[in-house]
Structures are given as C-alpha cells and as structure tokens.
Amino acid sequence: MRRSIRQTDVMTRVAGLALRFWPVTLTIAVGLAGIILAFLGASWLVPWLFSAYSLAVAGWQAVGMVRAMLRREFGLDILAVTAIVSTVLVGEYIAALLVVLMLTGGEALEAYANQRAKRELDALLSRAPQLAHLAVERGYRDLPVSEVNVGDVLLVRPSEIVPVDGVLLSAETTFDESSITGESIPVEKHAGDAVLSGVVNGEAAVEIRATETAAGSQYQQIVALVARAAESKAPVVRLADRYAVPFTIFALALGAVAWSLSGDPVRFAEVLVLATPCPLLIAAPVAFIGGMSRAARNGIIVKSGGVLEQLSAAKTVVFDKTGTLTHGAPAFAGVRSEPPFTADEVLTLVGSVEQYSSHVLAASMIAAAQDRGLPLHEAEDAREAATNGVVARVLGREVVVGKFAFVAEHAPDARRTKIGPGQLAVYVAIDGAYAGALMASDPLRANARATLQRLEALGVRQSMMLTGDAVQTAQHVASELGITRVRAECLPADKVAEVAGLAERPVIMVGDGVNDAPVLAAADVGIAMGAKGATAASESADAVILVDDISRVAVGVGIGRDTVRIALQSIWLGIAISVVLMLIAAFGFIPAVAGAIIQELVDLATILAALRAVGGRLDNRDSAVTASQRGRTVAETKH
Template sequence: MARLLRLARRYWAVTLTLAVGLAGVVLALVGAGAAVQWLFSAYALAIGVWQGVGMLRRLLRGHWGLDVLAITAIVSTVLVGEYVAALLVVLMLTGGEALEDYANRRAKRELDALLERSPQRAHRVEAEGIVDVHVDDVRPGDVLLVRPGEIVPVDATLVSGDTAVDESQITGESVPVDKHAGDLLLSGSVNGQAAVEVRAEATAKDSQYQQIVALVAQAAESRAPVVRLADRYAVPFTAFSLALGALAWWASGDPVRFAEVLVLATPCPLLIAAPVAFIGGMSRSARNGFIVKSGGVLEQLAKAKTAVFDKTGTLTHGAPELTEVRPRPGFDADELLGLVASAEQYSSHVLAASMIVAAKARGIRLQEATSATEQATNGVVADLGGREVVVGKFAFVAAHAPGAARTAIAPGELAVYVAVDGRYAGALLASDRVRAEARPMLERLAALGVRDTMMLTGDAQATADHIAAEIGIARVRADCLPVDKVHEVAAIAERPVIMVGDGVNDAPVLAAADVGIAMGAKGATAASESADVVILVDDVSRVAKAVEVGRDTVRIALQSIWVGIAVSVGLMVVAAFGVIPATVGALLQEVVDLITILAALRAIGGRLDARQASAVPGARVAAGTS
C-alpha cells in the first residue's frame, strides 16, 4: 500500500486524471450529467495548457515531439463536445509519460547496493597526537598517517619507510607499486600492509581522485541528449493525421469529423510502445547480469559502431596469477612452488595469495614456518623445516644468494625469485591473465555490427600490445592518463562509441562515451556511477549481450510502433467517413494500446534467451542464468 501511495504521488497527473474520471462517474450516477461535461472539459483543457507550455519550451529549443498531436486531440474533442474522449486522451498522454519515467527510475534503483568509494577522512599528525579531520580540511604540508589498507586521502609524498600501494583504481596497473621515502602517492590509491606517514602536496579538490570526479561531471554535461525513439515519427505521423482530419472536415463540412479522426490519431502507440519495450529490455538486462540506466541507452547500444576497452580488470582478470615455475638444477617445480607458497603465507603482498592458490591447486601441502619476517615491498624470509627460504625481488634474493641470475620475462609478466639456504633456487613467473571470454565477446560484437575495436590503457606499450594481439584488437593506445582516454574517445569518428572499463581512472571516459559500460562486480563505484550500463558479474561477455539486448529491444519497439500506427491509420480512415463516433474511437484506441503493449512486452526476452541458450552450447551461462 505504501508503495502504491508513493507511485500515486510521483505520477500525480495520472492519479488526478483517474480521480477526475471517478468523480465524473459519481456525478453521472447522481444525475448531474451537465457537471460531468464541464468537469472533464475543464480538466482536459487545463492539462492541455500545462502540456502546451512544455511543448512550446521544447519547440523553442528545436525539439519537435508528439505533444502537438496529443494537445490538438484534447482541444478538438473538447470543442466538439466529446469530453469523455478528451479525458481518455489525457489519460493516455499522462500514462505514457509515467511509464517512461518509471522505466528509468526502476533501472537506477538497481544501483543502490554499489557503495561510494571516495576518501572522506584523514588522520593528521599534530603535536598533541593524531587527529581525524575531514579530507577537505587537509592543507599542503600537513603530515598524515595512512594505516594499512586505507585509501590515500590526498596527493602526498611518502616521508616514512617503504610501502606498496594499489593504484589499479587510478592508473589501471594491476600489480601493487613499491613506494619509497620521497615518492608521490596518488589520492584514491590503497596503502599496503605497512602504516606510513605522508606529507600532503595538494588539497582534496586539487588531488588526482577529485580531478577524476570533476572530469566525470564535465564529460557527462558535454554529452548530447538522446532523442526519444517515438519522437522520430512525430512529424510525419502528426502531419498525416492533421491532414486526414482536415480533409474529412472539408469533405463533410462537419468539424466533428476532425475530432473523430484525431481521437484515433492520438499517438498512444508511439507514447506507450517504446516505454513498455524499454522496461522489458531493462528487465531482461538485469536478468542477464547487467543494469541499463535508461531506455535511451538501449537505443545507443542498438546503433553502436565502435567498442573501446580498458585492459586491466576488463579484458584481463586484474590480478596476477602464476604462469610458470623455473627451478634451477637441484629443485623441481612442485618443490619450489611449495617452498614459495609456504613462505608467502607470512607475506601481505598481493602475489602471495596467487602463489598459495597455485600450490593448493596442484595439491601441494604447505609447511608451517618456525620463524618468518617480511621486509615491506621486497620479500619474505622464512625458516621451513630448518631451511632458510628467501622469496621476493631479484635484488633482495641476490643479497642472500650471490649466484642469483635474472630470468627472461615476456611483456606483462613479473618474476618472483627464490633462494634456499643461500643458494639461488629459481624463479616463478606471474601475469595478469586474459579473460577466456574476451576474444569470443569481440567476435560476437563484430557479428552484431560493432567491428571497430580499440584498447586504451595506462599500462606500458609492450604489455598492451601483447594482450591486444592475443585477443584480436588492432588499435592500441598505452600509457594513458584519464584525460588522454577522454580525448581519444572524443576523436573517434565511427559512432556511437561504447567504452568499457572498471576503475576510477575509467570514470571520465565512461561518462564521455556515447555508452559507458562499467565492470561493477568488484565495486568500482566511481566507474559505475558515471556509466550507462553496469555489469554486476565478473564477466566481460555481457558487453556483447548488452548490445544484443539493445538491438532486440529497439527492433521490438519499432515493430510495436508500426503495428500500432498501422491499426490506428486504418481506423482513422474509417473514422474519416463518419462511421466511428469520438467516444467509441477513444475506446477503440484502448484496443490499439493493448495490441501495442502485448507486442512490446516481447522485449522481456525470456523466449529469446531460452532460444539462444538451446541453440548455442554453453550459452546458458552467457545468457545470465548461472
């Protein structure tokens, strides 16, 4: 009941129209028929004036919509005394607008679970101790404490010790970056496992994270609005309807004919078909693991020509995984991996978890250490069954094993070196793996007409080229800052452009693209808030599914519109000969609306997804039923 009351208040025009209709029924039952005509006519004209003001404002901005025909129908039916028909036209007009608004609100509500990720508090070091302050109160020169796992609140210089920070949300780099005293830490990056002191170099407003947020707002404001699908048919449909009504009036000499034609010409199929289809399309999207924020986004997806991708976390998994074990003579691969994973149990480095997972996957039993120490950002030394095992960077391991030698690595790879009892034991290689679904997704996009693809990344050129070649992307731009990505997307000629990313650094370009798609499964909220589509599962194949849903939805919406128009035109021609009274015509228009709604509801897509799942092996998961 509370939900119905909220809807009634939000869509007050629909509620008021129904209330007026109910009041008219009551008045008619008590014998006050004349009052019904005055009530319906006055209310319909009031709504017509209200809609007319909005129509004039839109016309002054150069936007011609369906309002002209609806308002003309309202006025003409009132003038010829067909007040019941006038009220029915008002109900359809306000109802269509409410449906469209409801579709957009429903999609946006799905995003409420995504948490806001933005630095809010800072720990300032003062003479009397550590004081928590709002991030906006931090000034350049302030010394701040950043605890393990906390977000760096402002751009700052590291002044104490070493640490490793996760900059993936800022630069897109998946591997934690080692920082030493004097190095710059960017706001929005996440500190490692060591508490450090930093000196603020900028206010919150002028720091990297906040500049990205500002770019998002600027890009969103500069993006052109999408014209509603139905409005594209407004001018020809309006011109035809007015011409037919005028011809019927001229031929018969009866102005009632004009109203009778226009009642059947009210653009209900146009007003209702697209919103109902888009509600269905957005419901289908949510069922398939992604959220589309508005019907206009589905239109843009349906027309997309170019797809641009971030690399880390989008085309790749975003976390390094073990790819190869290179033992030295005297050690075998499983033994070396077991020693490394056992030692890494006592490390907080992001690679430690990868080594442990890899060892467990091979069924290797991990040992407990008698003692273990970690040198932040360098490596760990552990005593495993009386053997000293050193794991970490080359320089750190070489200090314990003078015979250590660097191993060759490919673009995108990194090496973890190992020494056992002062003897160099080998290296383990890790890399950020390409998603298995990335290449099939690109092939599916090409089949859907999105053949122009590009990669934009903050990673090095060699790494970007390696990944692009593996999945079949020809155009690559590496070493990109957020503003570089915005400029690259703005320069693309083949539009509409889809941009797919996952991090804070992608938020500006997601807002600047015609359609921004965020990989939101891991909570990259700045990206999600600026995107038009948010993928809620960790599966980039949903990008192709989103384009597919967009195309199906627009196709069904257009079919429904043309079905409605065809039936309306047929009835209008009959009404032009005076066969259909205005009130009967308004009721027949309700039948047209029902036909249109039933046709548009096909966009919910249950049968489409089921048919695809049965036609393609493995498509059940891709269709979002997992």
C-alpha cells in the same frame, strides 16, 4: 516490524493505484450516470452532463498545455483538447466522453506499463537493507544500516538480506545472489569468503564482519545507479517528443481540409478523435524503461536510456586487458628450481616468506605450497621492499623473493629465466645463492573470444585492446582473441587519447580498475566490470556489469539493439495506423463515437508493442557463468 513494513507497502500501493486510476473511474462514473438518467427519462440532461464534464477535463488539460508552452515544451495535449472541444461543439457528446476516457485511460495505462516495465529496477530499490543486527556483549542489537562501521560483527538471520559488504565469519552457508547477478543457483560460501550486500542468506544464521560502510557497499551503490537510471530520459524519447509538433500540424490540417471539402464540421471532430498521442507519448518511454529493466535482470545496470541507444549503434569496442579480458589475478604456473635446490624446497620457503607480503601474487604462491601439502613456517624476521620484493629469515636461512634486479643484489649468480607470452617470473635467492624462479600467468577468460565474436555478429565490427602491459604480452593476448588493434604500455592519459582518436563511433570501452575511470568516462559508452567493487570505474561508467562475466557486454549490446528497434517500431506502427484511420475518417467512413473506441484499441496495441522490450527471463543463458563455474574460476585464480 516486518509486518508493519508490509502493511505500509500495501497501503502505499493501494494509494498509488487509487491516485493513478481515479480520473478513469470518475469518467466511467459519469458515463454510468448518463445511462441511468436516460433510463429514468431524463435523457435531455445527458448531453449537458457529458459536455460539461468533457469541457472541464479539456480546461484542465489546457492549463497544463499552456504551462508546458511557457517552458517551451510543445506536446500533443493540443490535439486532445481540440478533439474534446470540437466534438462537444458539433454535438457528438458521447464521442467527447470517449475521448476523455481515452485520455485518462491512456495516462493510467502508461503508468501501469511503466510500472510493469521497470519492475526489476523497482525490485532492486525496494530490497535495499534497512536494519543490521550488531553483535554486542550479550547478544545482538538492531541499528540502522547507515550506522554500521567497518569491522563491526553482524548477524544475518536465515533468508535475510546482507546489509553491507563483509567477510563471512561462520564456517559456511549459501547465498541467493539472483537479485544482483541474475544467477538462480545458490552460491556456497566458506569462512573468509567475501559477501556482497544485497544477497539473501540461506537457511542458517551466520555472522559477517563488515568491510565497508553502507554507503560504500555494493548494493547501495547499485541502488544509487538504479535510481539515476529510472529518472533518465533517452534521446529517442526526446526525438519522439519532437514529432509532436509536425504530427499535431498534420492532424489539424487534415481535419480542416476534410471540413472544408465536405462542408461538415463533424468531419473535423471525426479526424481528431483518431489523432492518437500514445505512440509518441508512451511507446518510447515504456520501451526504454523495459530495456533497462531487462538489462538489470541480466546483471547489467544501465544508467540511462540513452546508453541503450548508444549501445545499439556501437561500431567499435575497446577492452582493457587485465581483469577484463583476463581474470586479473596471476595464477601460479610452476617452479623452475636451480640445483642443488629442489622445487618443493623453493616453494616451501617462498610460501613461508610470502605470508609477510602484500603483493598480488603472494596468495597464489601460498596456496600453491598448501595444495602440495608443503608446510609453511614462521619467519624469524621479515621486511618488504615496496614494489621490489621480500627478505625474510626462515628456519635460519635468508630467503629473498621478488623482481630480478632485487634478487640479483643478494645473489650475484642470478640469471633471468625464459618467459613465455602472458607469463611473469618471481625470482628467488636462498642464503645468497640463486635458487630459481616461480612462474605465474594471468589466464584469459574462457568466454572472451566468444564474446568478441558475438559482438561482431551484433554489428560491432572493430575491436581494440589498451593495456599498460608489455608489448609482447599484449600482442599474445590479442592474437589469442583475434583482436587486430593493440596499444601496449599505456598510461591512463594514453588510453583517453586513443579512444578519442577512434573514427568508427560510437565506441564502447570495457574496463574494471581505478586507472580505467578516465577512459570509461571519455568513451561514448563506458562499461565497468563492477563485480570486484571497482568504485571509481563504476562511478565514471555508463553501465556496470554486476557479475564477473565479460559475455554480459554482448548481452548489453543485444538488449540495446532490441530496445531501440522495439521503440521505433512501436512509434511508427502507431503513427501509421493513426494516419490511415484519420484519412479514412476524413472521407466520413468512421463516425466520431466509433473512432474514439478504435483509438482506445490503437493505444492499447501501442503499449503492448512497447512492452516487448521487457523480454523474457535471461538473455544468452548458455554463455552466462553459472555459480559453480564462478566458484571454479575463483579457485583457479587463487591457485
């Protein structure tokens, strides 16, 4: 199966190359035929051969040009067609063939440059898992990944791609997550850890239990975003298209003036062979595809080239707090027990009770008890009061854990404990008596402040935080990070209104939760922290960060600025060179044949200049979170 798939891929690539380069090959073949005819003494046939072939290509291009005009799309085809026809009419048949070679070669170079620029995007698309190995009664059965159901047990063989999101059932293994996160160091996983689709298994076969179908899994969602991104067209590309009309008018006018002043129609042809379409047709698309590919290599999926342009010009960044500037999972911070209860006694009973709770804090309380070596007991009975707390009987004692008001109903002597900025308290009553409180906090991301400083250095001068948390907590976090504008206790609609009212635009909004989806869609650029699978936020955002690393926001802005700069540099540099050469040709200093050859070099230089947007390996490597750091962060979050 794998061999046949590889053979199919090779055949597809060969067919694609043949389709892409056959016009160039045919043009070169015509040129070689002319040389052979000249050596055989039939040189009189060469002008007819070159001219007929060139006019045939011009006619084909003219058909496409007329069709585009009927769609009200005006491009640079008229320059190419006019240059071919004019060189044939003035007897410069070798120059005519070179213009055809320039035209067909430019299209082939554009296709190659696009392929080179979007190779990271293509890599994500081509690696999409197709088959899964389903555990059945007597072994495993292959089935299409689209038929995997939640709860299915799947085998992942060594070096295979994980087909769907799941939970690791085997004791341990390592996964290569570089295709998703850009992190080259393999990540260790243990039984019970979440596993994302698209990562590559290590050297041991393992089993996972599917937690999502293929359509809902991380990698398939990434593939959908990438496919949408690859088809997009950036505003700067459309702007380049609009340059076509004035550039065409200028070239034709300059050629006409040169002809008029010199009285020689050859001057008209000499000017037009240097009127390059490449800076406009190729530079901007190649640069933007390269920028999107560079972003994908850094763990950022940008849904369109236009997003890169907006990122490059951004003036304001707005952050959600929980899960964005903080880790989003409150960590256990300590026990404040009330005599006669001891801290270990309270934590033992709370850890036992929290086994029956679905609250986000439950896992951290259980883990805190286990880390201290405290035993966890089964409850004789337990019931959870939604949004309030849990009541359970453990070792014959009634234990109540939850909000202050809920605990106070069971323990009249309960009193509030002092809460510091960024902290929260979980209150405890044992047998009707107040036993104390457990403290928790949601720690800031270690690189959050550095990210804000980097954004400011990139020109994003204004920063703001929007959160549903209390004012005191929000202001504490903002002061720690140097954010001056804060709006606390926000509902989703409030966030949308705040972003809409900002004057310094474009505005970047960074969030991670379902409640951030509306404001991500409303911002000029919505960036979703998608590492935790916030599907609604990812769908409404313009860019998705695939790793749990906020520094990638600054990386994305940097890539946007570089991409736009390189695109515009390539466009204007190419146009400037062409204009200078056209002016020189207008005075008769560049023959048509030499001009056509020079023009090939200008086209190649333009493409190479645009390819700079692809960049190197990883941007801002030092600020990226390594696999081991991510592991520690997750552990700290749990505990």
